[in-house]
Amino acid sequence: xxxDFKDSIECLSRHGVQASSLWRxxxxxxxxxxxxxxxxxxxVAAVSLCAGGLFADGSKTAVEDNKRWIDEALALGADxxxxxxxxxxxxxxxxxxxxxxxxxxxxxxxxxAQAQGMRLALEPLHPMVCGFRSVISSLGDALDILDAVDADxxxxxxxxxxxxxxxxxxxxxxxxxxxRVLNFHASDWLRETRDVREDRGMIGDGCIDNRLIRSWLERxxxxxxxxxxxxxxxxxxxxxxxxxxxxxxxxAGATL
Amino acid sequence: xxxDFKDSIECLSRHGVQASSLWRxxxxxxxxxxxxxxxxxxxVAAVSLCAGGLFADGSKTAVEDNKRWIDEALALGADxxxxxxxxxxxxxxxxxxxxxxxxxxxxxxxxxAQAQGMRLALEPLHPMVCGFRSVISSLGDALDILDAVDADxxxxxxxxxxxxxxxxxxxxxxxxxxxRVLNFHASDWLRETRDVREDRGMIGDGCIDNRLIRSWLERxxxxxxxxxxxxxxxxxxxxxxxxxxxxxxxxAGATL
Numbered sequence: 001x002x003x004d005f006k007d008s009i010e011c012l013s014r015h016g017v018q019a020s021s022l023w024r025x026x027x028x029x030x031x032x033x034x035x036x037x038x039x040x041x042x043x044v045a046a047v048s049l050c051a052g053g054l055f056a057d058g059s060k061t062a063v064e065d066n067k068r069w070i071d072e073a074l075a076l077g078a079d080x081x082x083x084x085x086x087x088x089x090x091x092x093x094x095x096x097x098x099x100x101x102x103x104x105x106x107x108x109x110x111x112x113a114q115a116q117g118m119r120l121a122l123e124p125l126h127p128m129v130c131g132f133r134s135v136i137s138s139l140g141d142a143l144d145i146l147d148a149v150d151a152d153x154x155x156x157x158x159x160x161x162x163x164x165x166x167x168x169x170x171x172x173x174x175x176x177x178x179x180r181v182l183n184f185h186a187s188d189w190l191r192e193t194r195d196v197r198e199d200r201g202m203i204g205d206g207c208i209d210n211r212l213i214r215s216w217l218e219r220x221x222x223x224x225x226x227x228x229x230x231x232x233x234x235x236x237x238x239x240x241x242x243x244x245x246x247x248x249x250x251x252a253g254a255t256l
Numbered sequence: 257x258x259x260d261f262k263d264s265i266e267c268l269s270r271h272g273v274q275a276s277s278l279w280r281x282x283x284x285x286x287x288x289x290x291x292x293x294x295x296x297x298x299x300v301a302a303v304s305l306c307a308g309g310l311f312a313d314g315s316k317t318a319v320e321d322n323k324r325w326i327d328e329a330l331a332l333g334a335d336x337x338x339x340x341x342x343x344x345x346x347x348x349x350x351x352x353x354x355x356x357x358x359x360x361x362x363x364x365x366x367x368x369a370q371a372q373g374m375r376l377a378l379e380p381l382h383p384m385v386c387g388f389r390s391v392i393s394s395l396g397d398a399l400d401i402l403d404a405v406d407a408d409x410x411x412x413x414x415x416x417x418x419x420x421x422x423x424x425x426x427x428x429x430x431x432x433x434x435x436r437v438l439n440f441h442a443s444d445w446l447r448e449t450r451d452v453r454e455d456r457g458m459i460g461d462g463c464i465d466n467r468l469i470r471s472w473l474e475r476x477x478x479x480x481x482x483x484x485x486x487x488x489x490x491x492x493x494x495x496x497x498x499x500x501x502x503x504x505x506x507x508a509g510a511t512l
Contacts, residue, residue: 090447095422127423144424196449
């Protein structure tokens with residue numbers, strides 16, 4: 001990304017954006033207390049800290065890592081820690097076992113999250129990153145994981161339109177999720193995409209009817225922020241950040 | 257691809273491969289009757305002709321095109337025409353309408369296929385090509401389409417492990433498909449893939465447990481060929497074709 005933490009938050013504030021999820025690596029660059037001060041100074045609230053989880057590869061430190069990230073999310077004033085499952089280790093072909101490790105990992109951290117009052121939002125990612133990033137690929141799969149973890153309302157889901165737009169079962173799974181949807185991430189799918197992670201489109205430039213998906217979410221009771229998240233090393237990360245944020249703000253009314 | 261039709265079929269024959277699906281563009285390069293003669297001269301049978309369908313964008317010529325491809329599949333002695341749904345037109349965001357066009361298109365060509373005795377194998381493709389290639393992204397979605405078309409056993413599905421491996425519902429959907437599975441395409445998913453169409457991995461080099469998927473297919477009654485299909489402009493298409501086919505043959509026993 002083309003800006004550091006402080007420049008990013010100041011830019012959001014300049015364009016009237018009141019809240020944002022935060023990436024751990026960006027927070028780490030400045031440290032927790034400085035990050036919190038920058039947020040407060042600019043009147044920008046932390047929606048979530050991204051991303052915890054990463055249980056699928058069987059990392060021995062995952063539980064302790066996630067407890068620390070829960071503490072960090074609390075320190076930043078975030079409402080949730082977004083959790084992604086993680087992908088397969090090199091050479092591993094056992095998806096079912098990887099998913100079992102996700103259920104176990106979530107079960108291990110839920111009591112700590114409950115005690116701290118921090119919600120966890122499991123985010124299914126696009127099937128094209130199943131190999132190295134997330135073995136949970138649809139909202140239905142994510143809800144099956146939630147159903148397998150004893151977690152009351154500590155554990156919910158994050159809905160990312162880029163990851164889920166292709167699924168004809170999305171509307172019914174959003175209804176099934178109901179109040180368990182904690183986050184809505186929006187971007188657009190470029191018809192001929194060039195990279196599996198960093199070629200997301202600006203809202204309005206692609207195939208996704210984000211307004212329709214938002215209407216399903218609102219009908220299911222979701223009333224949180226719409227978070228625009230455009231991983232785009234190939235295009236938007238090369239542009240001045242004020243152009244990026246002003247484009248998002250200008251297009252939001254017609255596309256979200 | 258690095259070889260013309262004749263070189264490809266001769267290479268398969270040289271390595272003991274008895275059958276292959278055929279790509280229309282490769283057949284077109286030599287013409288139907290020459291293609292059939294090359295197949296017969298080399299003792300290689302045509303499994304399927306790939307790919308018909310392409311209804312999702314609302315093409316006015318799709319029905320006539322598909323009737324011609326059915327005729328071509330017959331002339332080649334193929335058992336089926338593999339059908340892919342097609343993707344969205346530029347600027348189209350209405351996935352539900354695109355899927356309805358697929359149901360309509362299949363309904364329009366099924367009577368002709370029935371009359372000719374040619375089976376149609378609807379192939380769901382990976383969600384990452386939903387925008388421009390296939391609005392049918394999972395085996396469950398494909399079977400929902402089959403259930404919506406009045407087609408007795410003329411219409412079945414093609415199962416491609418590269419497209420479907422990430423889906424935790426795959427085993428149960430294969431059971432649901434039962435005798436409707438007409439084709440099995442196998443390749444491997446590279447953990448960090450670099451292209452949404454042409455970076456498939458050689459069997460054994462990636463994340464897919466093709467042997468497990470094959471066991472599900474056989475339990476459901478499938479007894480057709482295992483077709484190895486490796487779109488790989490970034491790697492395998494650059495290698496001598498004898499190296500490619502001999503690698504497939506050498507690895508088949510341990511991985512398929």
